[in-house]
């Protein structure tokens with residue numbers, strides 16, 4: 141069975157549609173079969189027209205009794221027709237589908253599903269879904285899949301092409317899992333799973349199908365990662381890092397002592413750098429747990445041994461911040477640290493390239509341009525990056541070309557349980573900073589509605605009068621006509637009017653030029669700005685310990701992970717800090733989220749709640765994790781399956797089962813799966 145046929149073999153898929161599908165990652169029949177629903181809804185029973193419920197979604201069945209007409213209003217074509225059953229008649233209105241005029245002919249029988257409203261003096265079913273009569277009756281009360289869509293791809297179309305693909309393959313898909321695995325883990329057969337995920341008989345059969353497909357996905361992932369790990373642990377350490385002249389000096393120069401957790405992690409890194417293999421390690425630590433100093437130590441001992449090291453940040457603001465904090469610590473030791481970011485002039489950049497090449501620079505800090513641009517190092521031995529940018533195979537190659545397989549250190553602020561970390565970072569060694577620096581006070585957190593604004597303004601003034609600084613987060617950059625969200629620019633104007641004019645208020649957002657962003661952040665860091673109104677650009681990593689109040693407008697717009705990251709911008713120094721979450725939302729999940737934020741500050745606990753609160757298919761906050769994304773599996777919800785699959789993967793590899801005849805198809809599948817994903821996973 142060739143499932144690699146292009147989607148254009150299906151009815152209704154021409155060149156234009158196939159281009160649109162390609163944007164969704166769908167090129168072949170196989171891609172369609174693996175395009176899983178994001179949710180299901182129950183097919184509703186048919187209502188008699190006399191019994192329809194106003195302002196609700198109704199399903200009606202009847203005969204078209206008025207030839208459809210197209211009416212043009214402004215730029216929209218409205219198609220209007222009427223449908224009748226034995227109890228009454230109702231108008232049906234469609235928008236921007238002029239071709240329906242020829243389809244909806246008098247005498248044709250249809251099932252229509254849509255909201256019924258009284259508008260313009262008539263009762264009408266508005267923009268209903270048109271459903272095949274015979275098909276529908278058989279399927280009443282069954283689950284109907286809801287697919288994720290993009291513009292120009294309708295649910296009807298998606299369902300139709302997936303059904304065609306299922307008909308085409310008709311139970312002839314090769315099950316790549318050997319029988320012994322299926323039996324031991326009680327997994328459904330592959331054809332059954334694919335059919336039931338798209339056309340479930342009931343909830344139970346859908347769950348059975350889902351379990352099988354999640355297992356598949358995790359098993360392939362775990363096998364791939366473990367294979368990569370086997371391969372990557374073989375890279376020998378090409379550097380001789382045995383001196384640590386400046387380590388003690390650096391530690392002595394700090395105004396604090398490292399926590400035990402920091403010491404342990406630092407030890408692990410040092411051992412790696414001195415071992416016979418190249419380091420490939422991720423350091424995980426909650427917001428504010430003190431990862432930067434660990435990075436600085438690693439940079440230092442590499443430079444002590446006359447090698448170069450680089451450190452990359454996701455944004456210029458962060459790169460500059462790292463640059464400043466690292467320079468402050470390392471310059472007194474005579475270590476030359478330089479910055480490389482996009483907003484520098486060509487001349488400045490060229491000077492930096494030159495100095496890097498001839499070894500005048502020990503440490504380079506920048507954005508990811510550091511490895512993409514034409515940068516030549518003299519002897520790069522260590523590259524530090526963040527979790528969102530953990531290196532894929534291609535970047536690893538790039539890096540190797542710049543150095544000679546340098547050591548890799550990834551910094552992650554995503555607090556996830558250790559067992560999970562060991563799996564999702566399965567190709568790397570994991571270090572966890574599971575302790576906060578001493579003396580940190582709990583960030584007092586409150587949730588209020590917008591009627592409290594005036595009082596909050598007084599609170600802001602009080603904080604500023606005692607020498608502190610304030611962040612205010614607004615989700616939008618500019619005023620929006622459609623959404624009632626606070627926007628950064630108008631908010632700044634509003635607050636300037638409300639508050640004493642001695643208080644300096646500025647804004648920062650992602651659409652500003654890097655140069656302007658940098659200058660605002662610099663002024664905020666130097667306490668030249670009292671209130672910084674910002675979008676989430678400051679979410680990750682910004683460190684201004686004098687800022688003690690974080691106000692988050694429209695807090696309902698953020699997931700728990702995002703709120704935790706944002707709140708982590710305060711409480712970074714010795715002063716008592718506060719976070720005020722402002723929302724008018726009455727939604728239960730939002731309420732629960734706010735309660736959790738007020739109650740807990742430990743990122744590990746918050747991340748666990750985050751997962752519990754996310755329903756199936758709800759990926760709220762997920763993008764904020766720099767974790768691999770799965771097609772159907774959810775690493776938190778399906779954590780048990782992930783663990784099982786990981787143990788199985790290790791067993792398969794240990795016993796070299798992939799070479800056995802029954803494992804032939806599984807082996808093939810890994811190659812295919814990893815071909816697609818290989819760039820996301822570090823090697």
Ligand SMILES: Nc1ncnc2c1ncn2[C@@H]1O[C@H](COP(=O)(O)OP(=O)(O)OP(=O)(O)O)[C@@H](O)[C@H]1O
Pocket residue numbers: 396397398399402425426427428429430431432433553577578680681682683685708712713
């Ligand atoms: N052992 C320690 N004792 C006291 N203060 C510390 C210690 N380690 C780090 N700090 C301070 O804690 C603050 C936060 O550290 P850092 O910026 O490294 O956090 P982080 O882990 O990178 O957090 P984020 O993920 O939010 O960026 C800094 O001001 C730093 O100087």
